[in-house]
Amino acid sequence: MNLIFSLIVLAILILIPLIGVGVLGLSSLFAIFIPYLAFAIFFFGLIYRIIDWARSPQPYKITTTSGQQKSLSWIKHSRLESPASSWEVYLRMFFEVFLFRSLFRNLRADFDGKRLIYGSAKWLWLGAILFHFSFLVIMIRHLRFFVNEVPSFVQKISAVDSFFQLGVPPIYITDILILAGLGFLLLRRLVDAKVNYLSYASDYFPLLLIISIALTGILMRLYVKPDLYAIKQLTYGLATFNPALPKGNLSMLFYIHLFLVSSLAAYFPFSKLVHMVGVFFSPTRNMPNDNRMSRHINPWEYPVKYVTYAEWQEKFRDVLEEAGIPIDEEWTNVAQK
Amino acid sequence: MYNANKVIIGIIVFLIFFAMPFWLNFGKVEALPKPELPKEEKKCIEDTDYMKAYHMKFLDEWRKTKVREGKVYYINKEGKIYKMSLQRTCMKCHDNKEKFCDRCHKNLVVQPDCWKCHLAPEEVKKWQ
């Protein structure tokens, strides 16, 4: 049901440029206006989300300590799991953001009799890493369409990525890996009972959307070739704010690819995909476990009424005296004042 | 806004990373280099749109049929016969590799391996 809904939405998204460009001929709307709008939504939306989170304070320091705290000098302190200083926190965040350390924690190998078993969770880490890193590399590779003189690091990454010279033009390794990662993540949602049970359409949709983007990209590279020179004229124009529709023929597949990318960008700030920036805000990870060493301020902390010693002593004066527990006269006076 | 310093640094890093195309082009907007087309010939072997997109597949096909099947001639859609040769047929009209091939290829980070074996017209001139 949720999957079908996502597929329908995706089909509509593919149909829009097909009709818009193919039938109505609104080339510049789809090549220039919509991408600009989508990326404006992406940038302003995400900055809005960031500021929105930042508007709420983090009142208490609630680090999740997954390792030994810094205490006595002779006890080995776990720097990554229970960071006590800022740079240890940066290190923890680095491992968290770039290597998905918490997911990796699921890694576990067990022996059931003689058979070695791996649970699904390790695969989750692998699938996630494959997908995210491939996505990053693919994005960097795409800089060749946006910059006139392509920087050398982009050239190097592309060269490494097409290391296996299979066919003309060579296949990118990340193209295969991203599909493998995404395919796994999607399959997992369909097959793993507990994940399937808690998946919404908004979980399937981004996966399907990114898969479609990757597939249209791969199709263009290998089979249905567009005029790259014309594409670069367009994209370079977009990046330098001199947008113009090139003379050459931008293929239909390119319009679909561009529209899906625009959809992803516009959808990003309003979906679960904001975890990309949200992870940096996570208070259980980005705070040091130094609560007893330094003070954390809560801006809305307010005084509360509690039963004071003077009130309490008055209430229990008789039993205190009878039990021989000392009465503090100094504080009796405080109460009377 | 709380933790303003860190949040603003974060936003700046975000903008630097995701607006990279903009920064890399900043202040040096120029026209893309255009490949120089042959002045005499108006028509390529197949029509221009097809050649623009598929020339690498086309050349690869030529290479395979020539080397593996030993065929020497290619007949285009209009029935015209061409000898399958990069150096003698293609580069006869497109007589400058640097001004025709490389301009696009360099610009789009394409590294074809044609010239590992073949000689560019410029090189040929040098030898002659």
Add this chain to the structure above:
Amino acid sequence: MSKLPKPDQLLQGLDLHRTPEKHWMDIKPDFSPGKYCYAVDPQVMIDMGRPNLGKWQPTDEKWPLPEDWKERLLKAIRDRMERFRSFKLFMDICVRCGACADKCHFFLGTGDPKNMPVLRAELIRSVIKGEFSFFGRLFGRVAGARPLTEEVLKEWYMYFYQCTACRRCSVFCPYGIDTAEVTIIMRDILHELGIALDWAMKPLRNSHFIGNHLGLQPHTIKENIEFLMSDIAEITGLNIEVPINKKGAEVLFVTPSADFFADPGIYTFMGYVLLFHHIGLDYTISTYASEGGNFGFFNSIEFAKKLHSKIYEEAKRLKVKWILGGECGHQWRFWHQYHGTMFGPFDYLEVPKSPITGTVFEHAKYHKAVHICEFTADLIAHNKLKLDPSRNDHIVVTFHDSCNTSRGMGIFEEPRFILRNVCNNFVEMPENTIREKTFCCGSGSGLNTDEYMEIRMRGGFPRANAVEFVHKNYGVNTLVAICAIDRATLTALMKYWVPDVVVAGVHELVGNALIMEGEKERTTDLRYRPLKGMEEEV
């Protein structure tokens, strides 16, 4: 056609058939006996100055909700989102990857999908989407959104009181989403209508007005302690006096009140007293601040602050130099992570320095409170204690990391170091079930009530299972924990699942092993069980 009748045809009257596959939003909470906690007595809420719903129980078909309940709840949710970045963020960034799903002991024990941490948070996330977001309202269920209804409220009552705030899920979450934080805030929000647990609120009221959860009056505490001292006298031959409300002592010692009166906490208390006597520490306990534990913490942060304010008032009044905290879970999570913000700066106290070893507790230099395990570990490391670990030879020990002290504070090595020095038989449980991956006792955060016993036993099953494993394989007969709730509830859990295992505190074993000056030859441990080799003499 078979000649045989089917046995289950006779059972058709009973509803034994498979529950149809349903979307979780369609499954109603099951308020059958043993599966829910009783609702609060209205008088308690009145005493604490909070709204109440009058006399009611969650089993009531229609809850006596005030007319504007929905607006009040939505307003409270908005307010918490503005005040807690954690809450706002956790509502936004979950990708439902499912890494947390099988990490919750309640899920493992009950199999109820709503006990998967992701779905527990989804109970509120869906309402935020359904009530506050345009797209949520537009797409409804496919986007995981739904409106706030009375059914939802019942579900919240059921499942936010079926979470022990143990934070095991937050260790595994790639974004560090902490369901404990969500649970605590959601309970606080339910309080806005006067919805709370009886078991969690009565001790809170006692602690607020009298000083400790059970409501022990000061003279009772004193008599209890004297009673325990007479036991110590019988066992060791030493007459020890415990200083109460002593002005000018160096250290204020605060421990959960269960240690004054409840089995097996009292043995741990005897251990503390023996230790302090052994090293000649100048300390005092207080009958005003006689509670280290904090039932406010999992009811409402404001209540939590009310209860622990007393500790600092007492520290000021008694003019102590620093504070020493006993073995307690919630106490220490709250002390460690919240006190510095709530009660600081503590300029009327001094940086804790052990008067025996001279060690300055640098890691507590701002907060000025030291955990007793840190204190004792330091003593042992400096060879200041005379110990005879063979006095614990009659027991085989395993250590249960309490959720709050492990995942909310990070104290793992200190208690283990002490255990290795005070007993000879120490075994670790399987690796997946200890340290930061420890399983909860299943009864934390105010759920340790008797009407909830079935769920407690199911929630504690993963923990009990690991104990059973070491019991069978290594003969473990004692489960040690540094948490008062653990000592109380693990005892019940063990009684049901592994009856041969008893529960103790670290300092009970320290007390057994300490060679006191001037003591007589000990034949029994602090529980009057014969020591190894002494069975004949007893």
Add this chain to the structure above:
Amino acid sequence: MSFKTFLESRSVEILNHWIRTFWESFGESAPFFRKEIDQFTNPFGYYIEEAFREILQTLIVDFSWERVDPYLEKLAQIRSVQETLPSQAAKFLLDLKKILRELYGDQIIEEFGFGSLLEWEDKINCLLIRFMDFYQKYRERLYEVRLEEFKRNNYLLLKRAGLIWDEEKDKFFDNKKH
């Protein structure tokens, strides 16, 4: 072929059927319990599979209470906190009867006669009443746990009020006197 070898040759199929029937009554998260096989991550699923396997083996090969009791008891211990109705808790044993009748009932009667089937079902009946003994034991233990928890929570107060007779300590004093 004897009835025993017949059952032995079919035991895997019967077991799979039996386990599946059990989980089907369990609702949405049953697939998790079936898939995850780690003893500590999934103690519940682990014990169910283990106990079902062993009970079936004992029923088919040679029956002995020593072998079957621990598994039956473990099942009762788990089921009595899961299901408050005895009928719900014990139904899985009736399922075993049903499975055999449905799968091979007619074949067994034709090849081995009614007697064999009855004998098999009688064994299950025995298990069933035995299971009820254990179930009762653990339901009672649950109430004991409740009661003792209450006593423990107020241990010192009750003791000081003279309401608890401390057996251990009394022994200690008695011995000292002699």
